Amino acid sequence: MPEFFTEHQRMANFLAIDTSTDACSLALLRDGELSECHEIVPRQHSQRLFGMLRELLPHGRLREQGVDAVVYGEGPGSFTGLRVCASAVQGLCFAASLPAIPVSTLTAQAYTALREGLAGDGDLLLSTLDAQIGELYWSLCRVSGEHIELVEGPRVAPPHACAVGEASRELVVVGSGLVHREALPxxxxxxxxxxxxxxxxxxxxxxxxxxxxxxxxxVLRADAVRPVYVRDEITWKKIPQQGRPD
Incomplete structure (x- = not known):
């Protein structure tokens, strides 16, 4: 059971969704029990997402099945994947009158590394993603016990321009941004x-x-759900705006 629940608190139930990378990943935490669906399906997130959701919650109706909030990977990551996720989360939260909780994709990836034993207490962890256009996304994190603390980021930069803080410290580096390793300073x-x-x-x-x-x-209301692209020039249209001509 995740450590953020204590015995005297009612346990919160979360549906979590992330489609920011080649993985289409869902998890359900309900009454202390964790179930998940995780598949590597590049460019097929929209085809698989709701099928996987039916596997986790075959009867739908999130609120009636005890879900308290929908958690989502807000980005950065694949532009299409982030749009798929944000649209799905908006729809689910509107339909069930539930709040949403955004979490940075890079922070989640750092937690994946911690859970899988790739990093430990006190480590500096550089979480990266390939931005696909000669750049990479990155966040610098510190492992503090069972928590990930953000030190710097998220940011996007060409590999040669990455200036990561705490210059004297060794790094554990994770993620697809390592495809640019040879081009780093x-x-x-x-x-x-x-x-x-x-x-x-x-x-x-x-x-x-x-x-x-x-x-x-x-937490966020459904109409406040949006992807985080890191790039300033990318904009997101909320559900009422989608489908309208620019």
Missing amino acids: ADLAARIGAAYPDLLPRARDLLPAAGRAWEAGR
Whole structure:
């Protein structure tokens, strides 16, 4: 059971969704039990997402089945994947009158690394994603016990322009942004102590950060759900605006 619940609190139930990478990933935390669906399906998120949702919640009706909030990977990541996720979360939250909880994809990926034993307490962890256009997304995180603390980011930059803080510290680096490893500045490349390029975030690893947000009351209404692209020039249309001509 995730550590963010204590015995004296009613356990919150979350549906978590992440489609920001090649993985289509869903997780359901209900009454302390975790179930998940996780598939690597590049460019097929929209085809698989609701089928996977029916596997986790075959009777639909999220609120009636005890779900308290929908947690989602807000980005950065694949533009199409982020749109698919945000649209689905908006629809689910509107239909069930539920709040949403956004979690950075890069933070979730850092939690995946922690859960899989790739990083440990005190480590500095650089979570990366390939931005597909000669750039990478990154966040610098610190592992503090069972938590991931954000130090810097999320940011996007060409590999040669990545300037990551705490220059004297060795890094554990995870994620598809490592495809650009040879193009990183020499001083940054020299700090890489361990590298895991094949790691992808899983929806279950949105839950620790979501639990902390829930405890603090940091939730969104459905109409406030939006992707985080990091790039300033990308805009997102909410449901009432979608389908309208520009």
